Amino acid sequence: MWKGRFQKETSGLVQRYGESISYDWRLYRHDIRGSIAHATALEAAGIITKKELREITRGLHEIQNEIEGGQFQFKVSLEDIHMNIESTLTEKIGAAGAKLHTARSRNDQVALDVRMYCRDEIRQILSLIAQLQEALVMVADANPGAVVPGYTHLQRGQPVLFAHHLLAYVEMLERDAGRLRDAFVRLNVMPLGSGALAGSTIVLDRKLVAEQLDFPAVTQNSMDAVSDRDFIAEILFALALTGTHLSRLSEDIILWASAEFAFVELSDAHTTGSSLMPQKKNPDVAELTRGKTGRLYGNLMSLLTTLKGLPMTYNRDLQEDKEPLFDSIDTAKMALQVFAEMVAAMRVRADKTGAAAQDAFLLATDIADYLVLKGIPFRQAHEIVGKLTAESLERGVAFPDFTLEEFRQHAAVFEEDVHSLFDLERALKARRATGAPSPANVARQIKRWKRHLETLSIP
Ligand code: ARG
Numbered sequence: 001m002w003k004g005r006f007q008k009e010t011s012g013l014v015q016r017y018g019e020s021i022s023y024d025w026r027l028y029r030h031d032i033r034g035s036i037a038h039a040t041a042l043e044a045a046g047i048i049t050k051k052e053l054r055e056i057t058r059g060l061h062e063i064q065n066e067i068e069g070g071q072f073q074f075k076v077s078l079e080d081i082h083m084n085i086e087s088t089l090t091e092k093i094g095a096a097g098a099k100l101h102t103a104r105s106r107n108d109q110v111a112l113d114v115r116m117y118c119r120d121e122i123r124q125i126l127s128l129i130a131q132l133q134e135a136l137v138m139v140a141d142a143n144p145g146a147v148v149p150g151y152t153h154l155q156r157g158q159p160v161l162f163a164h165h166l167l168a169y170v171e172m173l174e175r176d177a178g179r180l181r182d183a184f185v186r187l188n189v190m191p192l193g194s195g196a197l198a199g200s201t202i203v204l205d206r207k208l209v210a211e212q213l214d215f216p217a218v219t220q221n222s223m224d225a226v227s228d229r230d231f232i233a234e235i236l237f238a239l240a241l242t243g244t245h246l247s248r249l250s251e252d253i254i255l256w257a258s259a260e261f262a263f264v265e266l267s268d269a270h271t272t273g274s275s276l277m278p279q280k281k282n283p284d285v286a287e288l289t290r291g292k293t294g295r296l297y298g299n300l301m302s303l304l305t306t307l308k309g310l311p312m313t314y315n316r317d318l319q320e321d322k323e324p325l326f327d328s329i330d331t332a333k334m335a336l337q338v339f340a341e342m343v344a345a346m347r348v349r350a351d352k353t354g355a356a357a358q359d360a361f362l363l364a365t366d367i368a369d370y371l372v373l374k375g376i377p378f379r380q381a382h383e384i385v386g387k388l389t390a391e392s393l394e395r396g397v398a399f400p401d402f403t404l405e406e407f408r409q410h411a412a413v414f415e416e417d418v419h420s421l422f423d424l425e426r427a428l429k430a431r432r433a434t435g436a437p438s439p440a441n442v443a444r445q446i447k448r449w450k451r452h453l454e455t456l457s458i459p
């Protein structure tokens with residue numbers, strides 16, 4: 001491609017060191033689509049004839065078919081997907097092919113291809129996020145009666161519905177989707193026409209190109225356009241945080257599936273056995289996902305480090321953007337898919353969650369609130385219930401088995417109705433502020449999510 005100035009072939013070692021075709025081949029569809037749009041602009045500007053445009057288009061379609069049919073010979077000597085396609089096109093159609101790269105550089109070409117690739121992938125990831133949300137909502141909906149201790153510090157705190165716990169993850173995933181939608185808007189700007197860094201003396205209709213490629217706008221600074229990888233960093237961050245959420249869900253599922261909790265049973269299809277211990281059923285999917293979150297973080301860090309300190313404009317360092325991007329996208333997509341499947345098939349053991357939720361200490365705060373309603377300042381009520389707790393632990397008697405007299409020894413305001421506190425249904429119903437886990441609220445949230453997921457629109 002640049003043989004004019006050079007007297008020696010690129011060393012084989014350098015070819016292998018610098019090639020990106022082994023991974024950027026996956027941009028072929030976007031590269032071809034971008035090239036056809038570019039050729040259209042070349043024709044509109046009178047650089048190529050209508051006939052040449054037709055030849056280019058036909059040649060590129062042929063190449064696409066060959067790639068998809070597995071017949072295309074990718075050459076490491078041609079470095080990347082852009083030069084592999086362009087060179088094959090010229091082999092196929094001759095002179096017209098050699099005109100395609102007029103007023104274009106691989107710098108604006110790769111910026112275009114990656115943006116189009118990211119648009120497609122964000123669309124897919126948004127729908128995968130929605131599928132996992134649907135699975136979580138479905139399990140929540142199917143287990144309306146499952147009560148579970150809510151934890152802080154992994155210590156039992158207050159009772160919640162298991163559905164409420166699941167819906168917390170639906171919220172997290174919704175924010176993840178929101179971040180990807182934001183990134184989509186910012187990256188949806190067309191960079192072709194920026195050339196190597198300063199546009200071209202051959203001026204093409206950039207709006208025409210943008211329209212053909214469904215971009216609502218064109219980039220406004222050619223130097224920025226060829227060196228900007230912010231959109232990749234944004235996606236990598238969004239996926240890293242999605243990884244955080246999946247990793248936390250993983251940890252919950254690993255705990256829940258343990259004999260100590262036994263809140264859920266995972267399907268055989270989503271667990272593995274032990275090669276040594278015959279009784280084992282291991283939550284490997286969750287563990288792998290927790291583990292793979294490391295590479296999602298690593299990919300973000302890798303790109304940020306690559307970008308830091310680069311002089312303007314394009315530098316070959318930027319080729320290092322693709323492997324982290326592709327890896328995070330592949331990893332996140334697989335994790336979302338396998339999680340949707342695993343969660344949908346997970347059996348909730350309402351008997352076990354219910355037994356754990358029988359712990360009367362979960363209602364300690366309710367006793368304090370009761371005292372507040374009888375006129376005792378909260379700080380004082382807190383101390384009273386603290387002392388009741390100490391007594392309960394010392395005597396080995398649970399709150400519901402305290403007599404009214406025994407309650408009264410701690411505060412005179414206790415009345416007969418104190419015993420009505422120890423009813424989980426009442427305790428849950430009482431938590432009816434917006435966002436709190438009363439059964440009516442949770443049912444409303446399930447309905448809201450179902451409606452939201454049914455009417456989901458993908459950009
Ligand atoms: N494979 C290159 C990349 O991914 C394409 C751009 C190459 N541009 C250049 N001036 N060498 O970044």
